[in-house]
Amino acid sequence: MRKRGVLIINCILIVLLTGCWSRIEVNDLSIVMATAIDKMNNGKFRVSVQVAIPKQLGPVGAGGTGSGDGTTVLISETGESVMDAIQRLQVKLPRRIFFSHSRNLIIGERAARDGIFQTLDFISRVREARLRSFILFTKGEAAPLLKLTPSMERYTSETIREEQKMGAGVRIRIKDFIDMLTTEGISPLGAQVAIMPEEKGGENSKQTPAIVGTAVFNEDKLAGWMNDQDTLGVLWIRNEIEKANITVTVPKEKGGGKIGVQLMKGQSKVKPILEKRKVKMNVSINAEVELFENGSKLDLGNPKELHYVQTLLEKDVKEKCRLALDKGQNQLHSDIFGFGNALYRTYPKAWKEQYKKQWMEEFPELEVSIHPHVSIVRTGLTIKSPEMKD
Numbered sequence: 001m002r003k004r005g006v007l008i009i010n011c012i013l014i015v016l017l018t019g020c021w022s023r024i025e026v027n028d029l030s031i032v033m034a035t036a037i038d039k040m041n042n043g044k045f046r047v048s049v050q051v052a053i054p055k056q057l058g059p060v061g062a063g064g065t066g067s068g069d070g071t072t073v074l075i076s077e078t079g080e081s082v083m084d085a086i087q088r089l090q091v092k093l094p095r096r097i098f099f100s101h102s103r104n105l106i107i108g109e110r111a112a113r114d115g116i117f118q119t120l121d122f123i124s125r126v127r128e129a130r131l132r133s134f135i136l137f138t139k140g141e142a143a144p145l146l147k148l149t150p151s152m153e154r155y156t157s158e159t160i161r162e163e164q165k166m167g168a169g170v171r172i173r174i175k176d177f178i179d180m181l182t183t184e185g186i187s188p189l190g191a192q193v194a195i196m197p198e199e200k201g202g203e204n205s206k207q208t209p210a211i212v213g214t215a216v217f218n219e220d221k222l223a224g225w226m227n228d229q230d231t232l233g234v235l236w237i238r239n240e241i242e243k244a245n246i247t248v249t250v251p252k253e254k255g256g257g258k259i260g261v262q263l264m265k266g267q268s269k270v271k272p273i274l275e276k277r278k279v280k281m282n283v284s285i286n287a288e289v290e291l292f293e294n295g296s297k298l299d300l301g302n303p304k305e306l307h308y309v310q311t312l313l314e315k316d317v318k319e320k321c322r323l324a325l326d327k328g329q330n331q332l333h334s335d336i337f338g339f340g341n342a343l344y345r346t347y348p349k350a351w352k353e354q355y356k357k358q359w360m361e362e363f364p365e366l367e368v369s370i371h372p373h374v375s376i377v378r379t380g381l382t383i384k385s386p387e388m389k390d
Helices: 002-017 082-092 109-114 117-125 143-147 156-165 174-182 228-237 303-331 339-346 348-355 359-365
Strands: 029-039 045-052 072-079 096-098 104-108 134-138 189-197 207-218 221-227 245-249 258-275 278-294 367-378
Touching: 029 109, 029 143, 029 156, 045 082, 045 143, 072 082, 072 143, 082 096, 082 117, 104 109, 104 143, 104 156, 109 134, 109 221, 117 174, 134 156, 134 174, 134 207, 143 156, 143 189, 156 207, 207 228, 221 228, 221 303, 228 258, 228 303, 245 278, 245 303, 258 303, 258 339, 258 367, 278 303, 278 339, 303 359, 303 367, 339 348, 339 359
Parallel strands: 029 096, 029 104, 104 134, 134 189, 278 367
Antiparallel strands: 029 045, 045 072, 189 207, 207 221, 245 258, 258 278
16 A cells, blocks of 8 residues: 555655656747847847758758748847737747847947947846847848858858858957946947958859958947958957967068067957056967968078067057057057956956046056067968078
8 A cells, every 4th residue: 555655655756756848849949040230320220130941951962052042031120129029020030039049139320329228228137038149240231131141151151150160350249248248448349241242353253251450439439440350459468369360571672571479379458557647558469370481581590580570560469459559449448458457357456446436537548568479389380481492
């Protein structure tokens, strides 16, 4: 009897515990791969989602290779707010919109210039939102980027994600952007994405999304843009440089030609110096590079000439940092370098009492010293250029 009673109780418990009353099946979901948000002339928000078509998804080569081939569909709707637009989108879809797989959030220029607090507030509260998605910005409207059919990847969002993983430009996720908005002494930034032809100069070439620079913000409003060369300077100063190719020109008196190297490892450190209530910033940069091209007549087996090339490389790094600083301090007035935050962490009392409230007035006049050190650690299988004669 006792065994029978235990068996009955176990059966009851099994029945009670196996109910998945709140389950949502995959075939009941509209899986969003990327999201674009634009603000229209009438002040309304347009939300566009790139939704995967489940029956077309499978191993690469088994189905379509782009949204134009039927692997995704782009659906847009406008509303008084982002939430309102998404609710209107839901009416168009037979399945529940599911954002957990969204890889990219692209925001158009008008929405960025008017301020993105409202957009990010909604996204940060949605429990399915993926805050590790990349946030990007574009000149003009964002929706057209999701209509492209790249050749190498199945859909736009995959192309952008791979470019970001490869270290093309700044790599900012939604959570990083929100952190910058709420952190003292630093202004937000994000990657700028644009529509580019896959073949340079090809009129009928396929178009693809490409990371072309940086969107710079003052608080939550877009202040302006930096190109790809300025972006390199930003990455050097922020200690976020991962990949870079440096090409320098050898002066004619040294024989002329060009030398190209590839970054192997780069590291930078910002050190605030406070003297007599005046603050300065020292930026120390250390880089190890590998020689990939020697189109000059310099013999890099000669330590003196190798050292000379390293000084040319250091000059190039310093110049890129200077270009980025000039644009950030004098044109956009945005501390995307985090100098204020470095001052806050090093001298918290001075920051709160003297600099916090007036940092944006102090920042344009801030004296910044750049100290690069570049070492060529590999020269390849040959040292001399093919042009050099024995």
